[in-house]
Amino acid sequence: MxxxxxxxxxxxxxxxxxxxxxxxxxxxxxxxxxxxxxxxxxxxxxxxxxxxxxxxxxxxxxxxxxxxxxxxxxxxxxxxxxxxxxxxxxxxxxxxxxxxxxxxxxxxxxxxxxxxxxxxxxxxxxxxxxxxxxxxxxxxxxxxxxxxxxxxxxxxxxxxxxxxxxxxxxxxxxxxxxxxxxxxxxxxGPRRSDVFFESTVAKQIALIEAGHQEPKLKVGNLASVRTFxxxxxxxxxxxxxxxxxxxxxxxxxxxxxxAGEEAFKLTEVIELLLSFSSRNDIEIVTDTDRLRPIDADYQMFDNTKIKNFIDWKPEIKASDMFRDLLQHWRSEISSGRIPLNR
Missing domain, CATH: 3.40.50.720 (NAD(P)-binding Rossmann-like Domain)
Incomplete structure (x- = not known):
């Protein structure tokens, strides 16, 4: 071993x-x-x-x-x-x-x-x-x-x-x-730190569903396109x-x-995560504290090189990944582990 x-x-x-x-x-x-x-x-x-x-x-x-x-x-x-x-x-x-x-x-x-x-x-x-x-x-x-x-x-x-x-x-x-x-x-996916965009969105949705946050989804810059x-x-x-x-x-x-091979605008990530929730009253608001002084707004990748070295490609669908992430936060909150709203 x-x-x-x-x-x-x-x-x-x-x-x-x-x-x-x-x-x-x-x-x-x-x-x-x-x-x-x-x-x-x-x-x-x-x-x-x-x-x-x-x-x-x-x-x-x-x-x-x-x-x-x-x-x-x-x-x-x-x-x-x-x-x-x-x-x-x-x-x-x-x-x-x-x-x-x-x-x-x-x-x-x-x-x-x-x-x-x-x-x-x-x-x-x-x-x-x-x-x-x-x-x-x-x-x-x-x-x-x-x-x-x-x-x-x-x-x-x-x-x-x-x-x-x-x-x-x-x-x-x-x-x-x-x-x-x-x-x-x-x-x-599951265990993603709550300070990252998609995880803080999923976390806030779970907090709102559980009554720990008013139905306002606080976000920063949404003018970004990237693979997940x-x-x-x-x-x-x-x-x-x-x-x-x-x-x-x-x-x-x-x-x-x-890198992943499914690309999303950040607004589309929010829409997808909200589609997994029964709440239809959630408002999206910009929180200036979540903005960076400079941002990496466009990240699309070429996986050709790694595929030439190993037999690999992404297998988990983005929709399943985002659903698992939201469920992770629901599970954390239902277990009494209430995260910071950050």
Whole structure:
């Protein structure tokens, strides 16, 4: 049984990846987290964790080099899925330095640990560096984004991910570390953080249905068109790419777009989510606190490259994904876990 390390284990994507590995492989999951992180997305795994049944929690912090080194040195995972980040673009305008520190320096800390262990002990794992489609920023309307599209940072977050992206490529090319980089488009589904657009819309609908919010749906900029995909499809691509890299089929530092193939205007996302509700009195209002100083308004992607490397395509329909997301918030609220209205 091999170890697989997931940084960002408690997030939506990290927890979905853990579920995939447990279900589809014989590997053990090493979930990296900080001691104070919320456990909401991994409560379904706590019985396994308590029994030490293929899921293990290890405490470390990307900004603490020693903790990262000790974690990797002691567990020697065959795959490292580096998903941990300050991941909310809007928040990055309020905490730009922390965003840059965690996402760029934190990634450098992790890659430096791998480099040192490779140099000293010949340890050579596959390292997945999770970048973001936000690196493309303010793309031209009508342009299908591929891996050669020029970067255009549109937030401190996107700039931090540009740095992360380059680090993944550099450590692969310069030091022979088996890295690959992914730039995932907008992804959602159950466990999506409530600060992201489609999740906050679904959350507010569920709050209104339960009588915890007046029937006013607060939104920011709706002048955006983008593809959506289910995170459960994306993690399958992550693992397949890692296996391909282990087999020598992915050049070090190679980057891949991973995106859905169903596109929506944000107004259409709202209409679809509202269509799943029996409430017909919900008013849509603009909340200036939800607006970014600059926005990535157009994100349509070309998945050709990843399909040339692995047998993958999105399988979960967007309508099912959005319905599952709304049901996730209904379940949370019915269980007494009332989320903040943000």
């Amino acid at each position: 091999n170890n697989v390390l997931i940084t960002g284990f408690t997030g939506q994507v990290g927890s979905q990846l853990a579920d995939y590995i447990i279900d589809k492989t014989d590997d053990a999951v090493i979930g990296m987290m900080r001691w104070q992180e919320p456990m909401d997305n991994i409560y379904h795994l706590t019985d396994r964790i308590n029994r030490k049944d293929r899921v293990f929690i290890k405490y470390a912090d990307l900004n603490d080099y020693v903790s990262i080194y000790n974690l990797i040195e002691s567990t020697r995972p065959k795959f490292i899925f580096h998903l941990a980040a300050q991941s909310f673009p809007r928040t990055s305008f309020d905490i730009p330095i922390e965003t840059l520190q965690t996402n760029i320096i934190g990634t450098a800390n992790l890659l430096e640990c791998v480099r040192k262990l490779k140099q000293q002990h010949g340890y050579n794992p596959v390292v997945h560096v999770c970048s973001s489609s936000e690196v493309y920023g303010r793309a031209k309307v009508g342009e299908a984004l591929n891996e050669d599209t020029q970067f255009h940072g549109a937030s401190p977050y996107s700039i931090s991910k540009i740095g992360t992206d380059y680090l993944g490529r550099f450590y692969g090319e310069a030091y022979g570390i088996r890295t690959f980089v992914t730039r995932m488009g907008t992804h959602t 995909q289910d995170a459960r499809d994306a993690v399958r691509a992550y693992y397949l790419l890692a296996c391909k890299s282990e087999a020598g089929g992915v050049p070090n530092g190679e980057a891949f777009n991973i």
